Amino acid sequence: MTTTVLIVDDAPTVRRYLSDIMEKTGYDVLSAPSGPHAMVTLRNNSVDLVLLDYNLPGMNGLSVLHWMRSDPVGLDMPVVMLTTETAPSLVQRAKALGAAGWLVKPPDPKELVWTAQNALSRRSPLGN
């Protein structure tokens, strides 16, 4: 059985860059340009891991994460935040919302794969 990764980012180039890496590593990839799109995709597909941008138009990544945690489809979903931000307060909120990791854009391919694997292997929403 394959593992499906959902990439949420409003920039097509970023989605393509991440898709390439994840596909080469052997994952199936879905993508969404915004939080609401991501929620729709989660409802209609079996997704194992979400890579979530912070600077999304409208609702930011942490709001999307908050939304996911209040909905059965996203409650236990491993989520790795992917962002240019490193503000400790944001990192803390992501941890509190059970994010599995935080990657600074653009991620090194090795680091991306390693963090994704790490997140998939733990699968515990609020543990760290």
Added chain:
Amino acid sequence: MSDLGDAMDPSEEAKILQLTLQATRDGIVRLDLARDRAHYSPRWMRLFGFEGDEPKSSTSSNDLWRTLIHPDELGDVESMLKDHIYHNWPFSTTIRMAHRHGGYRHILCRAATERDAEGNPQQVVMVFADITDRIRMEERQAAIARALPDTLIHLDASANVMEVIRGVERPGSPFAELQPGSPLPECLAKSNLRNQIAQLVQPERRNSRAGQLLPIEVVSSTTPGFPIYHELRVFPYGRQEVLCMARDITDQRALEQQLAQAQKLQAVGHLAAGVAHEINTPMQFIGDNLHFIKSAFDDMVPYVTLLREMVSKAGEAALDESDLKRVARAHSNADVDYTMDALPNVVERSLAGVERVTRIVQAMKAFSHPTAEFASVDLRSLLDSTITVATNEWKYVAEVELDVPEGLPMVRCVAGELNQVILNLIVNASHAIGDVVGTSGDKGKIRISAHEDGASVIISVGDTGAGIPEAIRSKVFDPFFTTKEVGKGTGQGLALAHSCVVERHKGTIHFESEVGRGTTFIIRLPTRGPAVPEEQGVAA
């Protein structure tokens, strides 16, 4: 350095790294996880006051960096570092670290981890930057923000409340309970705040001076009749965010209203002297006339008494010569012919005088009525009473002509404020004419008229004074602008007239002036009052 994008020659890279280490002011600690050793850069040692003079055992200790961290923060740092090393979370935190010579420094501490192909951590590089000055500055700014009586609200581009630094807010203020994430208070949602934010976050406006827009005024009220006024200023901030400063101007509003009322009382006080004179003149001749009537009556009493005596005597016997002589003498003493002739006129004039006094008192009463409500007003009587009240201002220098056609509709306005405006214009017109005619005894003319024009009524007050020089025409509505000598004007009259007509009544006021010929002020008021109900009070 020019082609960082390409892969670098390892020796070149090492050289650049060396230079970077020399150039940076940050201290660096390298944790070798395999050998469980910590290595400190010279800069790091200096950052915390170590000069190389301390015993080697203490300074090269693996745990030295840990021992300097404030005990309250060490636990957090350890757990964050663990998350970083084993789960690749970013490590970036601000901590306090002891300086060797005493005191704590604020340190921004960041880390990066080198991993092998399986992702196992090999070594960690920690960078320590002393940001004490920055923290002090932030603390000072935070103190300023707290010291301000204004409430600072940090909003994102969609007007979501991100952060609130509360100032002094009275109970019932929409900002008293505002929290991050709470919906916009109703008064803000109704205002054009969203518009302003949308304009401000446009990239071309963001960092320009033009980024600042006009303050927005909002009114809110929890207790009917006790509105709370706030003035909002919105500044672009960072990226796609704005800072909104809300200042409670309720007290200022109350003061402004008091000031307007005071200006009115001042005008009434000033008029009082003139009015006193206006009342005194008729009262004097009414008094004189009453004296005349009294003395005529006193003179008449003996004559009437004698006549009554003669009438009763005539009933018994014929009157003789001496009786007739007594009557003739008394008639002449009482000056009966003159009295009969003069008295009707004297009474007539007295009644006219009483009527004049009554009219002035009624005008004064109408004029100083403190109503601040919109109501349907008969302009003719408003203009008439204002002219009467101001009589003493114009009567030595001008004739006043009032032209109001029959059937002019009632106008929805605040009578107590509009008559103040008209009064100011009449006083100004009188002064302007006075400047021309001086004490020559010549008189100018003040023409006051009102007529209907579509959905508006136009009131004009024109004088035959000196006119307004071109150079100052743009300033006549500015507060405190006056050309009158000290004591004759404070420069408030036209400013108040402008705010009353334009802001309160949503009308217009302008003037036409010709130097040497005179000036005419023209007011246009919507007959049905301002279109926007006054309670909403949202200024653009």
